[in-house]
Amino acid sequence: DQQVKQNSPSLSVQEGRISILNCDYTNSMFDYFLWYKKYPAEGPTFLISISSIKDKNEDGRFTVFLNKSAKHLSLHIVPSQPGDSAVYFCAASTGNQFYFGTGTSLTVIP
Amino acid sequence: DTAVSQTPKYLVTQMGNDKSIKCEQNLGHDTMYWYKQDSKKFLKIMFSYNNKELIINETVPNRFSPKSPDKAHLNLHINSLELGDSAVYFCASSQDSYYQPQHFGDGTRLSIL
Numbered sequence: 001d002q003q004v005k006q007n008s009p010s011l012s013v014q015e016g017r018i019s020i021l022n023c024d025y026t027n028s029m030f031d032y033f034l035w036y037k038k039y040p041a042e043g044p045t046f047l048i049s050i051s052s053i054k055d056k057n058e059d060g061r062f063t064v065f066l067n068k069s070a071k072h073l074s075l076h077i078v079p080s081q082p083g084d085s086a087v088y089f090c091a092a093s094t095g096n097q098f099y100f101g102t103g104t105s106l107t108v109i110p
Numbered sequence: 111d112t113a114v115s116q117t118p119k120y121l122v123t124q125m126g127n128d129k130s131i132k133c134e135q136n137l138g139h140d141t142m143y144w145y146k147q148d149s150k151k152f153l154k155i156m157f158s159y160n161n162k163e164l165i166i167n168e169t170v171p172n173r174f175s176p177k178s179p180d181k182a183h184l185n186l187h188i189n190s191l192e193l194g195d196s197a198v199y200f201c202a203s204s205q206d207s208y209y210q211p212q213h214f215g216d217g218t219r220l221s222i223l
Binding site for chain 1: 114152153155165166202212213214215217
């Protein structure tokens with residue numbers, strides 16, 4: 001029973017454009033959300049998080065949006081760079097229990 | 111300096127064997143985790159320890175036994191390995207056990223022949 005879903009396995013974007021990665025969740029008790037980036041043969045690296053009391057959090061080129069009513073979060077990367085090419089995982093938490101999506105592979109084309 | 115290191119990186123072994131994966135973190139974190147990523151890329155928590163105490167124990171076969179000798183180490187021992195145990199196992203740590211991002215190791219790819 002997958003509580004966090006990333007329905008797009010892959011995404012290709014031109015360098016300099018916006019990348020939008022999406023994530024849906026089913027459990028309304030989740031109140032903390034995170035995005036991780038993963039390169040091949042490495043572990044996931046924390047990127048950005050948001051708590052359920054906010055609807056937006058920014059960190060440089062990365063912005064996470066949370067729509068609680070739709071149980072949806074998204075990660076915007078602007079502008080996209082070739083080094084952003086990686087697999088992006090979203091995760092949702094009730095505090096100490098974390099549930100991950102299956103990832104979206106982003107390719108940024110130079 | 112590697113923050114979360116796990117060894118070995120690759121482990122190829124026969125069905126029925128017993129094996130261990132070691133994990134160490136030098137971040138001074140209180141909480142450590144083991145995750146399993148299966149062939150469908152689904153990353154699922156197995157165990158979580160806070161200051162050497164088990165706090166999360168998901169539905170994992172008894173053949174998997176975590177051991178935390180101190181808060182900087184969390185090892186995973188697997189008895190009687192089965193084909194379905196083939197996966198990538200990630201160790202992670204976080205500052206404490208609530209509302210904290212996790213720092214992951216690079217994974218151990220376990221292949222059962």
